[in-house]
Amino acid sequence: MKPQHWPLYGLRLRTPRLELRLPELELLDDLASVAADGVHPPADMPFTVPWTDASPAACGKAVFQHVLATVANWSVRDWALSLAVLHEGEVVGRQDVTAKDFAVTGEVSTGSWLGLAHQGRGIGTEMRAAALHLAFAGLGARTAVSAAMTDNPRSLGVSRRLGYLPDGLEVTAVRGAPVxxxxxxxDRARWEEYRTVEVTLEGLDACREEFEA
Structure with a gap:
């Protein structure tokens, strides 16, 4: 695919084990299949928007539509980069980096999920490290924020290993109950202190203006 009119398709984030990229249609179909196969036990709900409370086919369709929507709705003032994560050439999950008024705030937010079959191998930490490298080293971010439910030790552990600090609590409703x-x-100084994963970026210069970086 020649990304002439949407150069973000040429962006690559690489770590020792992973490649992160905006998925074209065939790869997006593979990503949707990973979602359909499950990303958490049915009794749990790690997401504030419970999109996985649906049939496998509906979950796959939701992922497919969501990623296409991030491209269609992209704005330099409100963008969402939704990357497929590949391990040894196989799609294993998704890593999002989003921002509003990035040129003013210098702040990004991250979110992610991994297929159940690929959890517990440190991939979640490595793919978030790649996203943080894009934000801080590639785009010049000043801060990155995230959030996780207090009963989600895996997500909180990833954040802790990467140097995040607690920034308060909030209560929201999920499945009709408070969580x-x-x-x-x-911040940039903590990121520099805690970074241990080697990350390389490819194709960023061609799409830098899309981030207002």
Whole structure:
């Protein structure tokens, strides 16, 4: 695919084990299939928007439509980069980097999921490290924020290993019940101190203006 009119398709984030890229249609179909196969036990709900409370086919369709929507609705003032994560050439999950008024705030937010079959191998930490490298080293971000439910130790552990600090609590409704979220914040100095994953970027210069970076 020649990304002449949407150069973000040429962006690549690489770590020792992973490649992160905006998926074209065939790769997006593979990503949707990973979602359809499950990303968490049915009794749990790690997302504030419970999109996985649906049939496998509906979950796959939702992922497919969501990623296409991030491209269609992209704005330099409100963007969402939704990357497929590949391990040894196989799609294993998704890593999002989003921002509003990035040129003013210098702040990004991250979110992600991994297929159940690929969890517990440190991939979640490595793919978030890649996203943080894009934000801080590639785009010149000043801060990165995230959040996780207080009963989600895996997500909180990833944030802790990467240097995030607690940034307060908030309560939201999920599945008709209150849940507590731990907000997390990482500034450039902490990122520099805690970075251990080697990351390379390819194709960023061609699409830098899309981020207002």
């Amino acid at each position: 507590t979220l731990q907000r997390l914040r990482l």
